[in-house]
Amino acid sequence: MDWVNAVVQGLLLGGLYALLATGLSLVFGVMRMVNLAHGDLSILAAYLALVVVSATGLNPFLAIPVVVPAMMIGGYLLQRLLLNRSVDHGPMSPLLITFGLSVIIQNVLLDVFSADSRGLDAGQIENASIHLTDAIGIGVFPSVTLLVAIGVLGGLALLLARTQLGRAIRATSDDHTAARLVGIDNRHLYAVALAIALGTAAIAGVFLGIRTTFGPSDGPIQLISAFEAVIMGGLGSLWGTLVGGMTLGVAQALGAQISPSFQLLAGHLAFLAVLIVRPHGLFAPSGARQA
Amino acid sequence: MSLLEVETVSSFYGDFQALYDVSLAVDAGETVAIIGANGAGKSTLLNIIAGLFPNRGGAIHFDGSLIDRLPTHLRVELGISLVPEGRRVFPSLTVRENLLVGAYRKRPGPWDVPAVLALFPLLSFRSDQRAAVLSGGEQQALAIGRALMSNPRLLLLDEVSLGLAPVVVGQVYAAIPAIAAAGTGVLLVEQNIEQALAAAKRVSCLLEGRIALTGSPSELSRDAIVTAYFGI
Numbered sequence: 001m002d003w004v005n006a007v008v009q010g011l012l013l014g015g016l017y018a019l020l021a022t023g024l025s026l027v028f029g030v031m032r033m034v035n036l037a038h039g040d041l042s043i044l045a046a047y048l049a050l051v052v053v054s055a056t057g058l059n060p061f062l063a064i065p066v067v068v069p070a071m072m073i074g075g076y077l078l079q080r081l082l083l084n085r086s087v088d089h090g091p092m093s094p095l096l097i098t099f100g101l102s103v104i105i106q107n108v109l110l111d112v113f114s115a116d117s118r119g120l121d122a123g124q125i126e127n128a129s130i131h132l133t134d135a136i137g138i139g140v141f142p143s144v145t146l147l148v149a150i151g152v153l154g155g156l157a158l159l160l161a162r163t164q165l166g167r168a169i170r171a172t173s174d175d176h177t178a179a180r181l182v183g184i185d186n187r188h189l190y191a192v193a194l195a196i197a198l199g200t201a202a203i204a205g206v207f208l209g210i211r212t213t214f215g216p217s218d219g220p221i222q223l224i225s226a227f228e229a230v231i232m233g234g235l236g237s238l239w240g241t242l243v244g245g246m247t248l249g250v251a252q253a254l255g256a257q258i259s260p261s262f263q264l265l266a267g268h269l270a271f272l273a274v275l276i277v278r279p280h281g282l283f284a285p286s287g288a289r290q291a
Numbered sequence: 292m293s294l295l296e297v298e299t300v301s302s303f304y305g306d307f308q309a310l311y312d313v314s315l316a317v318d319a320g321e322t323v324a325i326i327g328a329n330g331a332g333k334s335t336l337l338n339i340i341a342g343l344f345p346n347r348g349g350a351i352h353f354d355g356s357l358i359d360r361l362p363t364h365l366r367v368e369l370g371i372s373l374v375p376e377g378r379r380v381f382p383s384l385t386v387r388e389n390l391l392v393g394a395y396r397k398r399p400g401p402w403d404v405p406a407v408l409a410l411f412p413l414l415s416f417r418s419d420q421r422a423a424v425l426s427g428g429e430q431q432a433l434a435i436g437r438a439l440m441s442n443p444r445l446l447l448l449d450e451v452s453l454g455l456a457p458v459v460v461g462q463v464y465a466a467i468p469a470i471a472a473a474g475t476g477v478l479l480v481e482q483n484i485e486q487a488l489a490a491a492k493r494v495s496c497l498l499e500g501r502i503a504l505t506g507s508p509s510e511l512s513r514d515a516i517v518t519a520y521f522g523i
Contacts, residue, residue: 178379183367183396
């Protein structure tokens with residue numbers, strides 16, 4: 001029964017990984033840019049929530065309406081003022097710039113908030129759970145996380161499929177020169193894409209901060225989890241990202257069941273196994289949208 | 292004053308000069324063709340007018356205003372639409388989505404999805420299929436339709452007959468009079484001289500980056516065109 005419980009907990013944890021991974025996947029899809037600061041930006045969002053919570057005494061969930069718009073505006077400006085200067089110069093310069101950004105964010109957070117681990121206290125929901133049997137309990141908070149992840153992915157999928165903005169994003173992803181020829185301002189569109197990506201990263205950051213403690217240097221490990229979820233799911237597939245996140249979560253939970261020290265390694269091994277069997281990921285879209 | 296006026300425009304790829312002081316004009320509702328061999332600078336000229344490449348020297352006026360420094364998307368806003376060489380439809384979007392995204396700038400005018408599908412009936416059967424699975428001719432029709440969706444005042448067509456079966460080329464060219472009849476100026480680039488002479492009211496021949504000959508198809512002799520085309 002412990003194993004079944006581990007699988008359930010892993011599936012729920014997958015929601016958090018999917019939330020983390022969505023923005024990374026979107027930015028890569030639209031700009032072919034790997035944002036190495038993605039994990040740090042979601043940790044930054046967790047700290048922003050911490051500031052809001054300390055200043056107002058609000059529940060961290062209520063900080064989301066503040067943190068998400070703040071991160072989206074920040075994302076738009078970051079792309080317009082900094083990253084747009086690098087996207088036309090091959091894949092290397094965005095990598096270096098976002099790597100530098102990652103280092104800067106970590107050090108600023110360290111300077112402002114110290115190296116102590118912090119956490120967001122959401123109250124009783126953190127410990128509440130529904131017991132299906134004696135051995136299997138479904139935590140209310142992890143379930144909310146998964147539902148929010150599904151909601152965010154669903155909303156994003158609808159946006160991409162049904163709206164003119166979504167069509168423009170997909171068109172730019174296909175061919176950014178042809179996109180300019182239909183009148184799309186690709187630099188504005190890139191900034192909108194990063195704004196959406198950081199909005200999702202902000203939600204992920206707040207949920208991460210409620211779930212566990214976080215420190216200034218926790219970004220890169222989040223980035224790796226997000227990466228593994230995206231690659232396992234298949235680049236360019238939103239629902240694949242959810243499945244990738246769940247695969248990672250289940251592997252980690254099963255690993256932890258064997259030995260607590262095996263948790264992270266099990267996730268990485270699952271990632272390697274998927275890469276060997278399906279190098280394009282579990283749900284890679286067929287045809288033109290290949291990286 | 293013409294709709295489009297290109298005055299003594301030059302262009303460089305690094306140290307290589309692709310265009311030397313090229314001038315031409317297109318009026319509203321007029322179809323003008325640029326012919327010339329591979330590498331003569333025809334596509335370069337269209338890309339400069341669309342704003343994908345910068346021009347060095349000279350000036351480009353559209354409807355009386357200088358547009359040299361405008362980015363591509365703002366030229367689309369003004370009504371300049373390029374059908375690029377190689378079609379470059381959006382492969383992961385459906386035919387209908389390609390057309391809808393073509394109307395991104397929401398310019399008002401006669402062209403909408405039903406009008407484009409009526410112009411190119413071959414597309415209407417495939418409107419919910421991804422553009423990647425279309426044939427070359429269908430993709431070319433889609434690329435033109437996508438450009439029309441912005442209701443352009445000036446339509447730039449780059450080698451629309453390249454790689455297509457003759458019967459399909461005929462279908463694509465049959466659409467041009469209807470487009471020009473709506474008041475749209477058409478500037479087309481062709482390697483196929485016969486096709487260009489049949490479609491255009493005026494023809495300019497580019498030879499190694501210079502305009503070597505210009506005139507109406509009726510007044511240009513076969514020999515003059517061959518000389519201007521090949522430079523012999």
